[in-house]
Amino acid sequence: MKKISILIGRQVHFWLKPIIYLLINNSNRARVLLNYKDQVLLVKGYISDNTWSFPGGGVRKNESIEEGLIREIEEETKINLEKEQLIFVSKLQIKYLIFKQNIYLYKVELTKKPPITLRKYEISDSIWFNQKELKEYKFNKYNRLYLKQFVPLFK
Secondary structure (H helix, E strand, O other): OHHHHHHHHHHHHHHHHHHHHHHOOOEEEEEEEEEEOOEEEEEEEOOOOOOOEOOEEEOOOOOOHHHHHHHHHHHHHOOOOOHHHOEEEEEEEEEEOOEEEEEEEEEEEEOOOOOOOOOOOOEEEEEEEEHHHHHHOOOOHHHHHHHHHHHHHOO
16 A cells, blocks of 8 residues: 555656645745764655655744744654754755745754654655765755755764
């Protein structure tokens, strides 16, 4: 059933990509590099291109960037973060055709590896990647941009 859901999600992403971008045009989004020792948490969404990405998502109009990121991480993985843990890394403006988004990148150094509970029908998988593997992995173009911002932060 999971494979079918992923296949459907990839098709939805492909066919509805312009509509998705229209809905999130001029929006604020946040991503986080969750780091535990030499490992980084990555997730795959059901409605996506089925590649690994950094956890995070859209920020609502009534919340700060940090509040939105904390909410998204809790919704996607059940990991509870505190605002004080967030280390701002960079702000990027991403453009796709005529659409644009503000992407805020943060880093969190975890002192222990938290249990992960994935949100059903949003996140299909998660994995703790070794930082060395991460540098060699092929990401989609947006996650490659994020990775370029995060790599200098690796120990």
